[in-house]
Amino acid sequence: MPAVVIQNLRRSFGAREAVRGISLEIEEGEIFGLLGPNGAGKTTTISVISSRIRPTSGEVWVYGEAVTGNVHAARRLLNVAPQEEALYPSLTGEENLYFFTRLYGVPRRERYRRIAEALELVQLTPRKDDPVATYSGGMRRRLNLAASLVTGPRLLLLDEPTVGVDPQSRAHIFDAVRHLRAQGMTIVYTTHYLEEAEGLCERIAIMDEGQVVALGTLSELLARSHANEVIELKLSEPPASLEAVERLEGVLRVELAGTELRVFTSRAQRVLAALCTATPFLDQSIVTTKVTPINLENVFIELTGKAMRD
């Protein structure tokens, strides 16, 4: 049985439609990435899956339980680590976790074991007796993750868990996510960091303007691009026309953003040489040149026509 089934999900906020007819399935035990720029509809999708908000239309099932139907049954199966820290600052780390175990009805004999495991996983055991108010930002984000784990969910929704986190805490969070995956937990991971999606997720849905524009494994998504390399040129001034570049043999696609020119190709060396000889106007204005293998960012740009930071 799939962990999550989303069928033609739509959600509007007033006149603005944040999610526009998403349909997808998330398999049990996978790390599923929802990738997209801010405002793509990732958090809205997570909020509907978690039953935090109701869909305008469509339906979501969590392990067969409809989130708009038997909501309490669905809620017992999942937990979410919200984008914002959701902790009680005057309580200690352990007291926070204890509260959430009670809230979810974790049996008394299991509570402290689960708390100890969660604290160990996010490497906060030495600070468990300190008030959360004394934690650093990264530590609070790790405890935020632990607060979601401690209830024993089968489905964990992580909403941008590494935003604003220091590199050390980010590494701890990645380790914890991989550990949870190894234990068989299903994880939905929203992010706008491409490298996180590439490094962690088995399948990725690329979202833009409330829609899923591509869905698949990393290699499947990369394969959607006809190119396998990208020539990135930093120019001193933008060219008047790209026509000459587009006509070169082996060039599959050309994009210009300000003074940055990207040329998608499957024969980078030949195209680069041709660029310098056939387009002298371009050759004279090149400041830097870089050739990179096609990656998720390039695919994203190809699919949406815009960079992630937009």
Add this chain to the structure above:
Amino acid sequence: MFAVFLKDLLMLRRDRGALFISIIVPLLMITTIAEALHRSKDEIKMRVPVVDEDQGPVSRTFINLLAEHAEVQLVTRAEAEAIVRDYNKAAAAIVFPEHVSKNYLQGRTVEILLLTDPARNTELEQVKVMLLLMDNRAAALADPFAEERMSLKEVSLTGNRYDITAFEQTVPGYSLMFVLLAVIFGTAMAMHDERGWGTLPRLLIAPGGFTWILVGKLLVRIAVGFGQLLLLLLFGHFAFGISLGPSPVALLLLALVIVFPIVGLGMLAAGLARTREQTLPIGLGFVLGFSCLGGLWWPPWVTPVWMQNVSSVVFTTWAMQGLHDLMLRNRGFEALPLTASVLVANGLALTAVGLLLFRVRYSAR
């Protein structure tokens, strides 16, 4: 400095609800309090039940004179007792026994019966002053040189106490006001704190339902308010010697049911306030309004008639009555059923509306 000033001003302007409420609430409060203290000559008349068992010229003269200063209500003795003792609608009833006219006209001193509720001490004193005035006027009409020939026999209908101290008049009211202040703000702020800490989304998706989570939050406020009210009353007992009534268990039960609608009012404040800033004027409006209307600062009879009518449906009036029943009228459990029922009903209604508003604003939409 100027940048901070402008930024804060801008933020204030953005929260127009808070701005509006912080202007409207003080205006409403000033109007209400001024109205409460503004006593027109027509409205000052106190209700005084009178039992005329004499039916003679003297009693009629007395009653006519009394009617110049009070709202006289001619009733039977049983009705008079019920008005004073059971309905708490008057501080005292005057009974002109049989043969008052005969004895008075024969120059003998007559005894007039005053059936009293000593708990309404200030009103009672007013009634006695009126009777004295009436006696002087009646004597002057009959015989300008006659001495006063009326004696007063006072019978307490609501307990065996005749002397009520100023502390006993003020401590319950002010204790209640401070509990209102602490519990309403405590409850309303606690709800908005969950949003500020970011924990509200976690609570919203917890199994079991958001309503029960909110009820859990309210229970702790009931416990805090209950403890605070008891502490203040105990302080009044030991520091000022106020009576806590004959039954400690009845007092505990009453304190509990008094705090319930106060917490409900806090929930309503939380439900009405869109922002944390809005809880301040709304909460303060509730505290001052319910103190003013509920007779926490002054006895309701000093206020205009329309306000007295409003007071009778305000839960703080019932809370004060409950406290007076136990502490000043020496009553026990028998005083609780009606008062407790009204308070619990108010608590349920206020909490339900507050929860509904809060749920609509924050739960799954």
